[in-house]
Amino acid sequence: MKSILIRGLEPSLSEQIKTQAQSLGKSVNQYIKDIIKEKVDGESGKKHTKIYHDLDHLFGRWSEEEYQQIQGKIDNERTIDPELWE
Numbered sequence: 224m225k226s227i228l229i230r231g232l233e234p235s236l237s238e239q240i241k242t243q244a245q246s247l248g249k250s251v252n253q254y255i256k257d258i259i260k261e262k263v264d265g266e267s268g269k270k271h272t273k274i275y276h277d278l279d280h281l282f283g284r285w286s287e288e289e290y291q292q293i294q295g296k297i298d299n300e301r302t303i304d305p306e307l308w309e
Contacts (some may be wrong), residue, residue, distance in 0.1 A: 240254065247274075
């Protein structure tokens with residue numbers, strides 16, 4: 224494969240690229256290749272996949288006590304009431 228060298232990249236832009244690549248779980252090289260392919264070919268490789276970050280701030284935030292409380296309520300709602308099925 225052909226290599227391309229980019230010179231004169233501003234440090235702030237370089238950091239943004241690294242941050243974006245890391246947030247997507249990609250190497251900087253793969254992230255830049257994907258951007259170039261999308262811009263040149265009009266393809267992103269994934270035709271019908273969009274990544275949303277709407278609820279990311281909630282993941283990993285519950286304490287064990289909060290989890291047990293919420294799970295208890297869910298389990299309670301899943302209980303079958305015998306009076307309704309007689």
